[in-house]
Amino acid sequence: MINMKRVMAAILSLSVLMGAPSSAFASSYIMHTVKSGDNLYSISQEHNVSYAQVANLNGKDELYAGNLVKVRPISGNKDIRIYLNDQVITADTLPYIENGRTFVPIRFIAEAIGIEQINWNDHNEEAILMKNGVTISLPIRQSYAMIDHKTITLDAPINIYNGRTFVPLRFVAEAFNVDVEWQESTASVKLYTKGYKPVKTETVMKASISYSQEDLYWLSRLVHAEAEAEPFEGKLAVANCIINRKKSKDFPNTIKEVIFDRNWGVQYTPTANGTIYNTPSEESVKAARMALEGNNNIGESLYFLNPKKSTNNWIVKNRTFYRRIQNHDFYL
CATH class of the missing domain: 3.30.457.10 (Copper amine oxidase-like, N-terminal domain)
Structure with missing residues (x-):
């Protein structure tokens, strides 16, 4: 030392x-660390953005493994x-x-x-x-x-x-x-x-009383069944996807109905295999509660999938990629 x-x-x-x-950029960026074999086209495909966008942000300089390239503004x-x-x-x-x-x-x-x-x-x-x-x-x-x-x-x-x-x-x-x-x-x-008490905004205080125990019951179970092995941020994102659907005119208007929605087939596998009824962990309950209280880390995303396991090509082809959190990709 x-x-x-x-x-x-x-x-x-x-x-x-x-x-x-x-000098600072006009906005903060989503970035990608170049891996061996990467090129601008493969990077654009991995992040579901156009090649033109990645090329415009980075130019046509040669890429080197380990360097950062811009994918898109946040x-x-x-x-x-x-x-x-x-x-x-x-x-x-x-x-x-x-x-x-x-x-x-x-x-x-x-x-x-x-x-x-x-x-x-x-x-x-x-x-x-x-x-x-x-x-x-x-x-x-x-x-x-x-x-x-x-x-x-x-x-x-x-x-x-x-x-x-x-x-x-x-x-x-x-x-x-x-x-x-x-x-x-x-x-x-x-x-x-530690020891500092965050200022609780009026918006959060109002949101904290805008959900029922039934909402928390079903949302925490869905989060646990879909994201038990994911980090807390991933659990919170899954919870917010359900809430975003509840708010959307294209989906049912209650948490439970969104989870059990079969209008276009089974939406969430846990409702078909029975894991929706498993007791959720404390972290899953916390994620559900925080999402219901207005803590959104996934924007307006409505869909999520594990790209290593999913066979649902419709989402990938028809929805806009938003963000990846560990094993889940989230789409608008």
Whole structure:
């Protein structure tokens, strides 16, 4: 381990953790890390966007494995905003999203949550953050990190973008005991330190009494049956897909009727195989409740599927891809 002055000097000279300030883009982007064999066409197909869009965003330069390319602006051409205890905090380079995860410059998040020490390990090409006896290691261009020597798989790799090292915001924040909430409607990430009580908006308070116990009963069971093995964010997204259908004129207008809808055939396999009646986990109940209270992380998506298992080509061919969360793809 080396001292902070030497670390910062090395970082500046290598443009790894720090770099010259660059102008911000008009919006934050959905990004893709190039893999061996990728080209702009294959990337456009993987993300269900047009080749022309990807080419226009990135030009026709040769692609290199490990580098980032832009897929599309986030919904609504918004900038991602970061809040700490309900106060906006700003980085000099905009965050981006890859595989459903928000990435931010490492120095930005470290300073925001009071990291005591940032080190750089040349041998392993990794940044090391330490606070309150917790150490996390973040190796560049790898899809894993370590918390006190325990390896954690990430949904997308740590990477270099605009001369900065970008790291997954939720992973770093939660590793240091900071709560994280994503608000889809405003493209905002809310960070809350322990002991701080978030301001509860009037909208959320009204939404919290707008559902019945029957709604919670069936929604939590559907979430559990469809997304038991998915992360909490995936469970929340599945719950919101059901709620979005309830709100849509094209589907029934109650949670239960949406789940058991067979107008175009069985909509959700658990209603056919009986797993809809299994007792949901606490996390599934929490996801259902949060969705019913207005916490939406999936926009207006109406459909989801596991591309490794699904045989439903109609969704892929006819609906607009929105986002991937672990094993599920979500469509508008």
